[in-house]
Amino acid sequence: xxGVTQTPKFQVLKTGQSMTLQCAQDMNHEYMSWYxxxxxxxxxxxxxxxxxxxxxxxxxxxxxxxxxSTTEDFPLRLLSAAxxxxxxxxxxxxxxxxxxxxxxxxSGTRLTVV
Amino acid sequence: xxxxxxxxxxLSVPEGAIVSLNCTYxxxxxxxxxxxxxxxxxxxxxxxxxxxSGNKEDGRFTAQVDKSSKYISLFIRDSQPSDSxxxxxxxxxxxxxxxxxxSGTQLTVLx
Numbered sequence: 001x002x003g004v005t006q007t008p009k010f011q012v013l014k015t016g017q018s019m020t021l022q023c024a025q026d027m028n029h030e031y032m033s034w035y036x037x038x039x040x041x042x043x044x045x046x047x048x049x050x051x052x053x054x055x056x057x058x059x060x061x062x063x064x065x066x067x068x069s070t071t072e073d074f075p076l077r078l079l080s081a082a083x084x085x086x087x088x089x090x091x092x093x094x095x096x097x098x099x100x101x102x103x104x105x106x107s108g109t110r111l112t113v114v
Numbered sequence: 115x116x117x118x119x120x121x122x123x124x125l126s127v128p129e130g131a132i133v134s135l136n137c138t139y140x141x142x143x144x145x146x147x148x149x150x151x152x153x154x155x156x157x158x159x160x161x162x163x164x165x166x167s168g169n170k171e172d173g174r175f176t177a178q179v180d181k182s183s184k185y186i187s188l189f190i191r192d193s194q195p196s197d198s199x200x201x202x203x204x205x206x207x208x209x210x211x212x213x214x215x216x217s218g219t220q221l222t223v224l225x
Contacts, residue, residue: 004157031211033212040122040217041217042202042215042216042217042218043158043202043215045212045213048211048212050211056211058212090157090158097211098206098209098210098211099206099210099211099212099213100145100146100163100165100206100210101146101163102148102150102160102163102204102213103160103213104160105157105158105159106157107156107157108155108156108157
């Protein structure tokens with residue numbers, strides 16, 4: 001099993017560009033989510049999904065879109081990149097829709113917006 | 115006020131020391147608690163989870179929850195340089211549809 005796979009690992013964008021961060025899991029997990037991690041701010045939830053076709057907003061959703069067409073994939077789209085979106089992005093998944101037993105995280109995507 | 119608060123450190127200890135990492139939480143409805151370890155430039159990995167109050171032990175690691183004071187702790191015995199990492203506490207919030215994380219404590223174990 002590969003677990004949670006994120007691509008790309010690094011990306012530099014210009015302000016105003018759009019891009020999609022990919023996340024795939026092969027553990028048949030129902031729940032998937034996107035977090036961003038910033039110094040001093042910790043991990044903050046952007047969006048999450050409890051199953052194919054179902055998504056919801058987290059703490060910091062503005063500027064990001066998600067969709068969940070399959071159980072395996074949960075891409076994160078940046079619509080018009082801004083320097084404030086410079087961060088490390090983590091995708092995480094959980095077997096249960098309720099996350100009482102924690103997540104499995106991917107290895108992260110380091111995004112710089114210039 | 116953040117729902118989960120954690121002293122960011124950094125914390126530096128000699129090899130072999132007992133390490134105590136601590137978090138406080140504000141939501142009395144929290145029942146499950148987790149500790150994650152994150153090495154530099156890596157994703158967090160789940161170390162342990164506990165339910166309600168009490169202790170849970172796994173090798174050199176012990177997680178402790180005191181619900182009366184809303185305090186959670188992670189103890190590391192016989193600490194090793196390989197334990198050098200950032201440790202994050204977390205708990206499900208809302209309808210258990212998301213984890214709320216502390217900001218992390220950076221630990222360095224010196225050989």
